Amino acid sequence: xxxxxxxIGNGMAGVRxxxxxxxxxxxxxxxxxxxxxxxxxxxxxxSNVLAGVQDESGIFLNDLSWYADNAITLHTxxxxxxxxxxxxxxxxxxxxxxxxxTLIIATxxxxxxxxxxxxxxxGRGYHQGVFAFRTLDDxxxxxxxxxxxxxxxxxxxxxxxxEAARGLxxxxxxxxxxxAAGHLMNSQLDAQGGAILRRSVEQLGIDIVTGAHxxxxxxxxxxxxxxxxxxxxxxxxxxxxxxxIRANATVAETAGLVVERGIVVDDQMRAQDEPDIYAVGExxxxxxxxxxxxxxxxxxxxxxxxxxxxxxxxxxxxGSRVATKLKVAGVDVAAxxxxxxxxxxxxxxxxxxxxxxxxxxxxxxxxxxIGATLVGDVSKVAFLMQAFDRGLALPEDRVELMFDLxxxxxxxxxxxxxxxxxxxxxxxVSKAAIVQTVHGGCRTVSGVMDKTRAxxxxxxxxxxVRQIVEWAAGGEAEEDPKASWYVxxxxxxxxxxxxxxxxxxxxxxxxxxxxxxxxxxEDAKSKMGLASLLKMMWGDEYxxxxxxxxxxxxxxxxxxxxxxxxxxxxxxxxxxxxxQLRRIAEVAERHDVPMVKLTGGQRIDLxxxxxxxxxxxWAELDMPSGYAYGKSFRTVKTCVGSDFCRFGVGDSTAxxxxxxxxxxxxxxxxxxxxxxxxxxxxxxxxxxKDLGVVAVDGGxxxxxxxxxxxxxxxxxxxxxxxxxxxxxxxxxxxFLQYYRENANWLERTYAFVPRVGIEHLRAIxxxxxxxxxxxxxxxMATSVAAYRDPWKERAxxxxxxxxxxxxxxxxxxxxxxx
Amino acid sequence: MNGLRGHRLGPxxxxxxxxxxxxxxxxxxxxxxxxRDGSVRxxxxxxxHRGGPLADGQIDNxxxxxxxxxxxxxxxxxCSLSGQPDLxxxxxxxxxxxxxxxxxxxxx
Numbered sequence: 040x041x042x043x044x045x046x047i048g049n050g051m052a053g054v055r056x057x058x059x060x061x062x063x064x065x066x067x068x069x070x071x072x073x074x075x076x077x078x079x080x081x082x083x084x085x086s087n088v089l090a091g092v093q094d095e096s097g098i099f100l101n102d103l104s105w106y107a108d109n110a111i112t113l114h115t116x117x118x119x120x121x122x123x124x125x126x127x128x129x130x131x132x133x134x135x136x137x138x139x140x141t142l143i144i145a146t147x148x149x150x151x152x153x154x155x156x157x158x159x160x161x162g163r164g165y166h167q168g169v170f171a172f173r174t175l176d177d178x179x180x181x182x183x184x185x186x187x188x189x190x191x192x193x194x195x196x197x198x199x200x201x202e203a204a205r206g207l208x209x210x211x212x213x214x215x216x217x218x219a220a221g222h223l224m225n226s227q228l229d230a231q232g233g234a235i236l237r238r239s240v241e242q243l244g245i246d247i248v249t250g251a252h253x254x255x256x257x258x259x260x261x262x263x264x265x266x267x268x269x270x271x272x273x274x275x276x277x278x279x280x281x282x283x284i285r286a287n288a289t290v291a292e293t294a295g296l297v298v299e300r301g302i303v304v305d306d307q308m309r310a311q312d313e314p315d316i317y318a319v320g321e322x323x324x325x326x327x328x329x330x331x332x333x334x335x336x337x338x339x340x341x342x343x344x345x346x347x348x349x350x351x352x353x354x355x356x357x358g359s360r361v362a363t364k365l366k367v368a369g370v371d372v373a374a375x376x377x378x379x380x381x382x383x384x385x386x387x388x389x390x391x392x393x394x395x396x397x398x399x400x401x402x403x404x405x406x407x408x409i410g411a412t413l414v415g416d417v418s419k420v421a422f423l424m425q426a427f428d429r430g431l432a433l434p435e436d437r438v439e440l441m442f443d444l445x446x447x448x449x450x451x452x453x454x455x456x457x458x459x460x461x462x463x464x465x466x467x468v469s470k471a472a473i474v475q476t477v478h479g480g481c482r483t484v485s486g487v488m489d490k491t492r493a494x495x496x497x498x499x500x501x502x503x504v505r506q507i508v509e510w511a512a513g514g515e516a517e518e519d520p521k522a523s524w525y526v527x528x529x530x531x532x533x534x535x536x537x538x539x540x541x542x543x544x545x546x547x548x549x550x551x552x553x554x555x556x557x558x559x560x561e562d563a564k565s566k567m568g569l570a571s572l573l574k575m576m577w578g579d580e581y582x583x584x585x586x587x588x589x590x591x592x593x594x595x596x597x598x599x600x601x602x603x604x605x606x607x608x609x610x611x612x613x614x615x616x617x618x619q620l621r622r623i624a625e626v627a628e629r630h631d632v633p634m635v636k637l638t639g640g641q642r643i644d645l646x647x648x649x650x651x652x653x654x655x656x657w658a659e660l661d662m663p664s665g666y667a668y669g670k671s672f673r674t675v676k677t678c679v680g681s682d683f684c685r686f687g688v689g690d691s692t693a694x695x696x697x698x699x700x701x702x703x704x705x706x707x708x709x710x711x712x713x714x715x716x717x718x719x720x721x722x723x724x725x726x727x728k729d730l731g732v733v734a735v736d737g738g739x740x741x742x743x744x745x746x747x748x749x750x751x752x753x754x755x756x757x758x759x760x761x762x763x764x765x766x767x768x769x770x771x772x773x774f775l776q777y778y779r780e781n782a783n784w785l786e787r788t789y790a791f792v793p794r795v796g797i798e799h800l801r802a803i804x805x806x807x808x809x810x811x812x813x814x815x816x817x818x819m820a821t822s823v824a825a826y827r828d829p830w831k832e833r834a835x836x837x838x839x840x841x842x843x844x845x846x847x848x849x850x851x852x853x854x855x856x857x
Numbered sequence: 858m859n860g861l862r863g864h865r866l867g868p869x870x871x872x873x874x875x876x877x878x879x880x881x882x883x884x885x886x887x888x889x890x891x892x893r894d895g896s897v898r899x900x901x902x903x904x905x906h907r908g909g910p911l912a913d914g915q916i917d918n919x920x921x922x923x924x925x926x927x928x929x930x931x932x933x934x935x936c937s938l939s940g941q942p943d944l945x946x947x948x949x950x951x952x953x954x955x956x957x958x959x960x961x962x963x964x965x
Contacts, residue, residue, distance in 0.1 A: 843879075
């Protein structure tokens with residue numbers, strides 16, 4: 040027969056331990072006793088129930104069927120009153136006895152109710168109108184009573200008291216919080232942090248009295264108020280006592296177990312000198328500490344399960360470093376370790392901005408974080424918790440512990456990141472996955488990116504991926520020679536490659552592979568970049584091999600997740616006409632286009648168009664392509680400008696249309712999104728475009744380059760301020776051409792501009808310091824002249840089956856079976 | 858599969874050099890590619906990741922890159938080179954009359 044495991048306590052710790060045991064294969068006949076008449080619920084969520092943001096039903100963790108499914112005998116509403124550790128039996132209130140081989144005590148804790156005169160009525164329990172805040176029944180009774188009354192006093196300004204006060208506001212009009220200590224949450228926060236929290240809580244309409252000892256609950260039949268030590272009387276008709284918790288260890292103590300502040304346990308959670316009795320959760324005292332938070336409780340449950348099931352005979356609990364992050368009465372609070380410096384040579388950093396309710400302090404000893412407090416802004420908490428938990432080395436600039444200093448968010452160093460920290464948020468790649476790949480023998484950044492797909496989404500994490508690879512390789516990271524190549528399949532950086540292409544007169548992608556790659560090996564991933572480069576270099580002379588194009592460029596539309604395409608007609612400067620709108624509407628309606636959407640670039644997107652319908656839709660629209668699919672010039676966003684806007688100082692729409700007219704469809708190393716805005720109010724968002732033009736008073740135009748507002752956000756750098764629209768167009772062409780010739784494949788202007796430097800760009804583009812301007816202008820003019828609207832490619836497919844579906848969206852030509 | 862003669866999918870010229878097209882074979886979607894070295898390859902048509910249409914992907918003489926999220930598969934074996942489940946590969950060739958043929962799965 041399986042050994043009998045009895046668990047006293049159906050709360051979070053007891054049931055979590057049972058879950059952990061089951062997860063390790065179980066092997067016990069399990070009986071659980073709970074003195075509450077319910078299944079297992081999440082006590083932490085009682086605040087939400089009180090606040091009315093969560094239903095009671097939402098806080099239950101395991102319903103009764105879970106116990107049945109796992110063959111657990113559950114006795115709810117049954118309090119265990121006695122443990123006979125010699126006979127190995129537990130006795131319930133009703134006199135029944137249950138035998139155990141192993142006993143787990145998980146009785147949790149109870150509300151601490153200070154002995155205030157008037158709080159109890161002889162023989163009736165609490166005075167009517169006085170409540171503790173510990174159980175679901177407490178919460179229910181409190182809500183019921185509060186709804187019919189008006190003024191509440193909450194005794195206790197810790198976490199629980201604050202939550203109770205905030206929750207009560209939902210049910211009655213006036214809440215006062217009375218706290219004995221000098222500031223709120225005094226066990227977690229220092230005085231300054233407590234004061235800032237107080238301001239934020241007071242702004243929620245809760246009155247707060249600190250340094251106030253409650254000496255008496257007033258009222259004969261019903262509560263009428265509380266009296267404080269200084270004689271003040273606070274009128275109220277509801278009192279909630281939230282003055283802390285005490286371990287529920289009476290039954291253990293009666294049984295003769297060693298109990299101090301809790302049941303004393305060893306590193307296996309075993310009660311002192313008892314081979315078969317264990318305690319977990321709030322009722323346990325380990326190395327002198329009792330814990331009232333869930334994280335330590337989860338750790339204890341795991342150790343105990345490992346130990347009891349024999350999964351890990353060496354499992355040991357070493358205590359928890361308590362770090363908490365909470366929303367207290369709507370205010371973010373995080374606290375860990377010590378509150379204040381304790382020794383003369385402890386370093387302390389404090390930042391306080393009371394107006395915003397923000398307070399941050401960190402305490403450092405011997406270069407390690409030993410404590411931190413955050414109120415109001417907990418953006419750095421993840422990093423601080425890790426540093427605290429693992430004793431990591433801290434940044435040289437200590438202020439970085441408190442603030443992100445403008446750099447990308449991934450500036451935490453590789454070593455500091457937790458193994459399970461997600462590095463690539465697009466493809467869900469953890470630090471551990473990257474480290475494993477490196478340890479598996481892949482020591483180049485691009486190799487790791489290929490294998491794990493980290494950094495292959497929006498790309499913002501590439502820097503961090505590089506750091507992790509270098510760190511994991513321990514100084515043996517191999518420089519990827521391909522990193523400097525324009526495309527991975529041709530061993531040359533861009534300038535060398537362009538020179539070789541010109542020297543050999545290579546006009547097609549296949550000839551580049553054949554001539555410039557040793558062995559002539561083709562590379563699928565290099566084709567698109569080469570096609571773009573050759574088109575830019577040769578214009579009309581480019582030999583267009585369609586297989587070198589990405590699918591979007593083969594069918595002039597953007598492929599969507601379901602294999603359909605999106606159609607975005609050109610709408611220069613975002614200006615349209617009723618006739619155009621009518622035509623678009625009719626086409627969309629006729630073809631049942633599943634979604635019609637306005638784009639961020641001020642166009643209209645028809646989404647969900649099957650490939651085979653593209654030519655017909657283009658024909659019916661009879662509008663040019665908007666190029667919303669290529670690594671190319673996309674659109675010029677404009678504001679209303681001076682024609683109608685009463686603030687406009689320049690005709691932004693006319694200029695935007697002119698720019699789009701000239702540079703439409705120009706291919707490049709990355710997409711080019713532009714904007715022209717009629718005044719510095721920047722309605723067209725010109726400051727964050729690859730090139731943005733801003734009208735300033737006096738008929739002048741500012742040109743910004745290298746802006747971005749995508750995965751990467753950057754304000755563009757001011758390239759020049761010019762006096763006419765013609766100059767804007769000239770400089771735009773010259774800048775774009777310099778970008779096309781010099782940027783790496785897929786390098787957007789927000790990376791290119793800072794890499795090259797705005798001064799250098801200005802010297803070349805504006806001042807013509809290197810005498811390149813005429814060539815750049817001529818090259819751009821050639822490209823402009825080579826423009827053909829790709830949507831004219833509709834009468835005759837360019838290649839067989841150009842628009843044939845590749846998906847089973849429609850019935851494919853069935854092949855007859857012979 | 859149907860005897861030793863296999864499935865005749867259609868003329869090779871239906872597929873432009875260096876591209877792929879999708880065919881249905883016994884109700885199964887197959888992407889057939891015409892490589893620049895003159896040979897043909899056939900693999901299951903949908904990317905196991907999110908169902909991307911592989912025939913719309915770019916190829917070289919070794920691999921196909923899914924157009925959706927750029928996962929890479931070996932054209933000869935169907936093996937994923939980027940950590941996804943593998944594709945099924947089909948024995949494929951071109952007849953004397955330049956017709957694409959999927960051979961039965963017994964080894965040729």
